[in-house]
Amino acid sequence: MSAHPAxxxxxxxxxxxxxxxxxxxxxxxxxxxxxxxxxxxxxIFVVFATLFALLTLAERKIxxxxxxxxxxxxxxxxxxxxxTYGLAQPLADGIKxxxxxxxxxxxxxxxxxxxxxxxxxxxxxxxxxxxxxxxALLPVELDAAVLYFFAAGAATELAIFMAGWASRxxxxxxxxxxxxxxxxxYELPLLLSIVPVVLVAGSLSTSEIxxxxxxxxxxxxxxxxxxxxxxxxxxxxxxxxxxxxSNRSPFDLPEAESELIAGHLTEYSGFKYALFFMAExxxxxxxSGMGVTLFLGGWQAPIPALAFxxxxxxxxxxxxxxxxxxxxxxxxxxxxxxxxLTRLAWKFLVPLALVNLFTAAFWVLSxxxxxxxxxxxxxxxGTLVLGPFLVLGRRxxxxxxxxxxxxx
Amino acid sequence: MLGSGLLQGLAVxxxxxxxxxxxxxxxxxxxxxxxRTKLPENYRNFPFLVHDDPADPNxxxxxxxxxxxxxxxxxxxxxxxxERDEKGKALRRPKVFDLDISVCxxxxxxxxxxxxxAIKMDQEYEIATRNRFGGLLLHREDLSKSNAYYxxxxxxxxxxVDAALAEQKAKQAAAKAAKAAPAPKAAATTATPATAATAQxxxxxxxxxxPPPASAPDTPANPAPANPPPDA
Amino acid sequence: xxxxxLLIAFLTVATAAVAMALRNLVRSALLxxxxxxxxxxxxxxxxxxxLAFAQVLVYVGAISMVVxxxxxxxxxxxxxxxxxxxxxxxxxxxxxxxGSVLGVLVGAIVGSPLRTAAKPPLAFxxxxxxxxLMGPHAASLVxxxxxxxxxxxxxxxxxxxGRPGDREDPR
Amino acid sequence: MNLSPLxxxxxxxxxxxxxxxxxxxxxxxxILVLLGVxxxxxxxxxxxxxxxxxxxxxxxxxxxxxxxxxxAIAAAEAAVGLALVIAVHRHQRNIRLQEANHLRG
Numbered sequence: 001m002s003a004h005p006a007x008x009x010x011x012x013x014x015x016x017x018x019x020x021x022x023x024x025x026x027x028x029x030x031x032x033x034x035x036x037x038x039x040x041x042x043x044i045f046v047v048f049a050t051l052f053a054l055l056t057l058a059e060r061k062i063x064x065x066x067x068x069x070x071x072x073x074x075x076x077x078x079x080x081x082x083x084t085y086g087l088a089q090p091l092a093d094g095i096k097x098x099x100x101x102x103x104x105x106x107x108x109x110x111x112x113x114x115x116x117x118x119x120x121x122x123x124x125x126x127x128x129x130x131x132x133x134x135x136a137l138l139p140v141e142l143d144a145a146v147l148y149f150f151a152a153g154a155a156t157e158l159a160i161f162m163a164g165w166a167s168r169x170x171x172x173x174x175x176x177x178x179x180x181x182x183x184x185x186y187e188l189p190l191l192l193s194i195v196p197v198v199l200v201a202g203s204l205s206t207s208e209i210x211x212x213x214x215x216x217x218x219x220x221x222x223x224x225x226x227x228x229x230x231x232x233x234x235x236x237x238x239x240x241x242x243x244x245x246s247n248r249s250p251f252d253l254p255e256a257e258s259e260l261i262a263g264h265l266t267e268y269s270g271f272k273y274a275l276f277f278m279a280e281x282x283x284x285x286x287x288s289g290m291g292v293t294l295f296l297g298g299w300q301a302p303i304p305a306l307a308f309x310x311x312x313x314x315x316x317x318x319x320x321x322x323x324x325x326x327x328x329x330x331x332x333x334x335x336x337x338x339x340x341l342t343r344l345a346w347k348f349l350v351p352l353a354l355v356n357l358f359t360a361a362f363w364v365l366s367x368x369x370x371x372x373x374x375x376x377x378x379x380x381x382g383t384l385v386l387g388p389f390l391v392l393g394r395r396x397x398x399x400x401x402x403x404x405x406x407x408x
Numbered sequence: 409m410l411g412s413g414l415l416q417g418l419a420v421x422x423x424x425x426x427x428x429x430x431x432x433x434x435x436x437x438x439x440x441x442x443x444r445t446k447l448p449e450n451y452r453n454f455p456f457l458v459h460d461d462p463a464d465p466n467x468x469x470x471x472x473x474x475x476x477x478x479x480x481x482x483x484x485x486x487x488x489x490x491e492r493d494e495k496g497k498a499l500r501r502p503k504v505f506d507l508d509i510s511v512c513x514x515x516x517x518x519x520x521x522x523x524x525x526a527i528k529m530d531q532e533y534e535i536a537t538r539n540r541f542g543g544l545l546l547h548r549e550d551l552s553k554s555n556a557y558y559x560x561x562x563x564x565x566x567x568x569v570d571a572a573l574a575e576q577k578a579k580q581a582a583a584k585a586a587k588a589a590p591a592p593k594a595a596a597t598t599a600t601p602a603t604a605a606t607a608q609x610x611x612x613x614x615x616x617x618x619p620p621p622a623s624a625p626d627t628p629a630n631p632a633p634a635n636p637p638p639d640a
Numbered sequence: 641x642x643x644x645x646l647l648i649a650f651l652t653v654a655t656a657a658v659a660m661a662l663r664n665l666v667r668s669a670l671l672x673x674x675x676x677x678x679x680x681x682x683x684x685x686x687x688x689x690x691l692a693f694a695q696v697l698v699y700v701g702a703i704s705m706v707v708x709x710x711x712x713x714x715x716x717x718x719x720x721x722x723x724x725x726x727x728x729x730x731x732x733x734x735x736x737x738x739g740s741v742l743g744v745l746v747g748a749i750v751g752s753p754l755r756t757a758a759k760p761p762l763a764f765x766x767x768x769x770x771x772x773l774m775g776p777h778a779a780s781l782v783x784x785x786x787x788x789x790x791x792x793x794x795x796x797x798x799x800x801x802g803r804p805g806d807r808e809d810p811r
Numbered sequence: 812m813n814l815s816p817l818x819x820x821x822x823x824x825x826x827x828x829x830x831x832x833x834x835x836x837x838x839x840x841x842i843l844v845l846l847g848v849x850x851x852x853x854x855x856x857x858x859x860x861x862x863x864x865x866x867x868x869x870x871x872x873x874x875x876x877x878x879x880x881x882x883a884i885a886a887a888e889a890a891v892g893l894a895l896v897i898a899v900h901r902h903q904r905n906i907r908l909q910e911a912n913h914l915r916g
Contacts, residue, residue: 155701158704180709184705333414649823656827659846675853691875714896734836738829769872784884788883795894
């Protein structure tokens, strides 16, 4: 899976790569790279498709528990009738989705109607290529990996437009435009929030960014980017923007089930709908993976004593933790209104991200400060983060406060 | 500060998430087919007919096919035919008692007008059926349920009904005893019309059974029912 | 010459040609998105990794979106974005002009002895690009930034309705 | 005739350029004209990259920088151009270039 000189690593660390190489060792040398790439793609797809299936279940379980319900717990294993605490639920859902009628509206653009979910899924899978899953597990080593990630992410917007337009339904189209407005608005804070990381790391390569977070202060305290003032602010901005980019609650206006029908997905059914659903979860996973990579130290262990656990284990743990927060937030917050959504992006997140860029620049410039100056460094950076947050937050709250309705 | 409210909200949901695992008071779900909540005593949905002897459900129906309920029913979902013997004499029990619960509005008027405490409200709610056209049309056999069942679902109400019935029975017995000695007319006039009617029903002895009375108040106006059975 | 290049070139030109000939504007725009992605693939093939991703980000992510928005905003109400195909009176001169330009270009290219350097080891990393941008080309970078800002503001001013004298859209 | 890779790249770019040119000249819809111009710009960028890649000094990266700036300018051009299209549409309710012959709306 990687161009790393992985042989120096312990066996457990490079187990997936070793397995893959064992599978392809019988092939002639010239074909091996192709087989290796295909195997990597299949592995990534299988892992994340399984994760998708489990996430749908986990999400419903967590939502259920938050509302003091058990969540899905009945679906039995096929032909056996044994209940598995709902573990067979994704299977049942999948069969249901596959066997449903695939409806294409009359007059719809059939080609685009079909291509939209496929393109969306393809673009979301592309983003998995540059995330370092472990010390030896980086599918594609790219010089401009972060840029690649966001370029592939930007292409998904085209697929959403295709879905809305091909449905030949004015509500689908309007909803697609709204979805695009949201995605484009939040792309800005998302990109601006990662610029400080690139600035500090001096690299667009994900593996290098992770490597740089692999040191420990005083031997115990991990130096992940999130544990710096600018990194903390950047991570929060990134997280909020990621919520909006992956159409997750509380920013799930594009497909607000209870208010709009399903936005650009209105005219989709059956397997195509399942593909959209899958792409949404893939996008969520990819953005979480990027967040882990950029801010949470990637596959690095939190303390050196725990470094014996394989790096992909740490990555998976962090990824799952972040995905849990996604679901926790979904269980907590009500949906925003469209004006609140755009105001949050343009009046709050973007200015904060721009200020954060200055904070990061200060952090880089003051990297030599030591002793009492280090304390001053933290103080200044903290003020630079907290001050704008308080000022902008006050103005934001003023607009978000209780409203009086004239005719209510 | 912006965000404190968000954190509070997250704390609330986290508390629920954790609490639902260890705090039974929070975990309020009843897993329906296996677990059922006890229905409130006064819950009612559709009527059923009470019979006294489980060994003979159709023979001991309290219903005398008086058709009061059929006439009172607002959506007219009851259909009754009285059973008659070969000579065409009315037997004062229903040959047909059909109740379409897809029409019934659960208004309980049939129960209130029944002079014989023969029709009561049921609590059976699993009434889904695969038969679209006749599945919800209940017949006499489906409707007939024992007094013990009635006690089980509406204990307080059933006890009251039984007490009233027993009282009337006693009264009737006293009246009979009185009739044996003095003039029979006196007993009939002392008994209130409705109780007289029910008493006659509950008594094993044949009831007066005015040929289908139009309504309950009419029954007493006619002195005939108080008389010893005209045609039994 | 690798097969990959020929494939990329063919797909890029073909999608562009079909896009230019289609009646349906939305499909045109989407196909042009594919064509621009093909150009990005060419950059990737040529070793300009950063540029390829920038191309996708800017063209596929941004310009196609703006074009699609413009198509929908200016759509004639009677039909779904279909526009009349090029009339013969316009197509013929255009073909003649285009064909002659192509002829001249091809003749010139084939006729000229272009010497390519021996396969160079490509070592132009993002880091170097950044150093170049921030070093010798810093001034142009600033100018481009200013240009983008001005263009953005100008576009907003031009496209925004609501000046008092303006005729509102009668529909 | 022996064509070097550079030749092929240049032929590719000239083909793309002519497609854009024919499109821009033949179509009456201003959005399509704009898209044709964008295609021509892309063809130019391909030339720059080809000459950088196969030219004498690929390590200097001038071609990449040029294209980077060209892409930025193309983005600005597209934004302004489409804003103009929308403005034209507001005035004359269609975007046919033949009819856009007034200086005043």
